[in-house]
Amino acid sequence: QVQLVQSGAEVKQPGASVKVSCRASGYTFTDYRIDWVRQAPGQRRVWLGWILPNSGEAYYVQPFQGRVTMTRDTSSNTAYMELSRLTSDDTAVYYCARDFMGSYAHWGQGTLLTVSP
Amino acid sequence: DVVMTQSPLSLPVTLGQPASISCRSSQSLVHSDGGTYLNWFQQRPGQSPRRLIYEVSNRDSGVPDRFGGSGSGTDFTLKISRVEAEDLGIYFCMQGTHWPYTFGQGTKLEIK
Numbered sequence: 001q002v003q004l005v006q007s008g009a010e011v012k013q014p015g016a017s018v019k020v021s022c023r024a025s026g027y028t029f030t031d032y033r034i035d036w037v038r039q040a041p042g043q044r045r046v047w048l049g050w051i052l053p054n055s056g057e058a059y060y061v062q063p064f065q066g067r068v069t070m071t072r073d074t075s076s077n078t079a080y081m082e083l084s085r086l087t088s089d090d091t092a093v094y095y096c097a098r099d100f101m102g103s104y105a106h107w108g109q110g111t112l113l114t115v116s117p
Numbered sequence: 118d119v120v121m122t123q124s125p126l127s128l129p130v131t132l133g134q135p136a137s138i139s140c141r142s143s144q145s146l147v148h149s150d151g152g153t154y155l156n157w158f159q160q161r162p163g164q165s166p167r168r169l170i171y172e173v174s175n176r177d178s179g180v181p182d183r184f185g186g187s188g189s190g191t192d193f194t195l196k197i198s199r200v201e202a203e204d205l206g207i208y209f210c211m212q213g214t215h216w217p218y219t220f221g222q223g224t225k226l227e228i229k
Contacts, residue, residue, distance in 0.1 A: 035218070037220075044209075044220050044221065044222045045209065045211075047218045047219065047220075095165065095166075099213075101152070101154065101172070102148070102156075102212075102213020102214060102218070103156045103172070103211075103213050104158075104168060104211075107165040107166050109165050
């Protein structure tokens with residue numbers, strides 16, 4: 001069955017960077033786009049962008065451009081999302097999700113990032 | 118960006134009774150390919166979101182038939198015909214027609 005397994009919770013200081021992984025199994029990794037979504041406490045979910053595992057092409061939503069980098073390793077079927085220059089506003093649960101036809105049938109379990117001095 | 122507005126944000130329900138959640142978009146969700154990419158998800162505490170409905174009204178495999186989606190254009194509804202205890206949680210809509218994808222605020226379904 002399709003599974004997306006994310007890395008564990010992180011605690012970072014302001015100004016630091018974080019790299020979250022998302023390991024896919026149960027399907028051909030390069031056949032589907034991987035999107036990243038986050039939900040900060042009390043806020044609605046926000047789309048960060050996506051990566052195409054076959055080519056490595058990535059698209060980032062404007063508020064995160066310059067701070068987010070999405071990469072992938074096809075040898076391990078893993079997608080990565082790195083966010084730099086962290087502030088307390090980046091405290092959130094980060095999810096990867098497999099996109100198909102404008103929808104997410106499969107999500108990772110979420111990675112809690114806490115940014116605190 | 119397309120703004121997705123859900124109502125109500127809190128929905129106290131009596132078990133066995135129906136429930137309905139509205140999701141409205143700031144612009145039409147009809148894609149140039151003719152599809153309407155409006156999704157509904159359920160999220161229980163401590164769990165990842167689970168997709169219930171895609172393309173307005175298509176129920177995912179394993180989703181009970183008491184869940185139904187309807188609507189068109191900018192106005193969409195998720196209905197639960199008879200709420201069961203396992204249905205409690207957060208429900209949110211998401212549009213996948215326009216970039217960036219955007220989400221509703223979420224509706225908390227709770228026992229009255």
